[in-house]
Amino acid sequence: VFQLSFAPFLPSLQGTRDYGPKQMAIRERAFNAIISCFKRHGAEVIDTPVFELKETLTGKYGEDSKLIYDLKDQGGELLSLRYDLTVPFARYLAMNKITNIKRYHIAKVYRRDNPAMTRGRYREFYQCDFDIAGQFDPMIPDAECLKIVHEILSDLQLGDFIIKVNDRRILDGMFAVCGVPDSKFRTICSSVDKLDKVPWEEVRSEMVGEKGLSPEAADRIGEYVQLHGGLDLIERLLQDPKLSQNKLAKEGLGDMKLLFEYLTLFGITEKISFDLSLARGLDYYTGVIFEAVLLHQENEHVEEAVSVGSVAGGGRYDGLVGMFDPKGRKVPCVGVSIGIERIFSILEQRLEASEEKIRTTETQVLVASAQKKLLEERLKLISELWDGGIKAEMLYKKNPKLLNQLQYCEDTGIPLVAIVGEQELKDGVVKLRIVATREEINVRRESLVEEIRIRTSQC
Secondary structure, X not given: OOOOOOOOOOOOOOOOOOOOHHHHHHHHHHHHHHHHHHHHOOOEEOOOOOEEEHHHHOOOOHHHHHHOOEOOOOXXXXXXXXXXXXXXXXXXXXXXXXXXXXXXXXXEXXXXXXXXXXXXXXOEEEEEEEEEEOOOOOOHHHHXXXXXXXXXXXXXXXXXXXXXXXXXXXXXXXXXXXXXXXXXXHHHHHHHHHHHOXXXXXXHHHHHHHOOOOHHHHHHHHHHHOOEEOHHHHHHHHOOOOHHHOHHHHHHHHHHHHHHHHHHHHOOHHHEXXXXXXXXXXXXXXXXXXXXXXEEOOOOOOOOOEEEEEEEEEEEOOOOHHHOOOOOOOOOEEEEEEOXXXXXXXXXXXXXXXXXXXXXXXXXXEEEEOOOOOHHHHHHHHHHHHHOOOOEEOOOOOOOOHHHHHHHHHHHOOOEEEEEOHHHHXXXXXXXXXXXXXXXXXXXXHHHHHHHHHHHHOO
């Protein structure tokens, strides 16, 4: 017998997902914390198109350029989906001749990556970026970007974290004194960038076997990239006989020392680690680079905390805007990108484990009736509440049972019920029920909006 199947067709799009009301409620909490931090630091907001000219994105991401989504040629313009928000920002500054702005931008970006969705790696995902563009005194904006990362990660209470910092000039100086040819700087940089995921031995064999670096140069790099610390390490490297002779490395170490002095004034150095293995593979970085990683103890007997992945990253990119300016005019920039997807995965797992009930609406009050034939009165009252700026709902039935109305509040977390009845109408009052305690009070109709506002301001 031929039978029709009405099972819904659900396309399995690799590296993407749908978000239901509960997930969106968790996500909104995280976005609100991030946006309020960006605003606290005086940022304006911008937006740019989801696609750019292919040539705008080409050559900006090093070995990651292969992950760019190219759109089919529609006759004329070759377009690609944006890979991040930084390159479009630089293009925006150059096109509009802007030389000074502090901005944030929250939007989706696209990468043809191998998704690991349990760890918050997707092909379509949000980035939350904060950048400071303009000519300023060294390291003051850079220090503020690190302070922002510290504030956001502390506010979201994700657990212990560390912010690793390095400088592209220190890396390039280190490569030079270790005997890496100029032409191999960027490709060796991408190998070093893998050190947070794979052991040094694997990185070394990639440098020597795949990228043609001499074993001696690789071993010299190995001595440096396994160092991490604070001001003491910076001082030690400033005295290093090889590094101190290199102009780029010396500049980078001087600025790193200044950065640590500012971070000390911000009171956040206990979460900052100067880490020579941090490389960040993107081609456009020119100075300070940083990455925040979450840590967790394997058990009480393990002294060293283990990284569970990057949740923010950024750095200084002083040459990127000049690439889009016809006259090559540079606008120095520094910025940070918060990895909202990984943060969201952690928050979602934590809330599932805690079994905390998540409200998916902000409704303050349900307008209910205890008797029949009061639909008109409910409609009048809910309209008054909406006009007074109160978030209110009612059930879409002419004569709903009171029990069903109260159960709806329990299920959805609505804290108050405004009950209209014949006696209340005669007396010019509304019975206000507090769902949690089941306490009921009569409130004058003209005072109801204010009473609801006061009672829900503590929620």
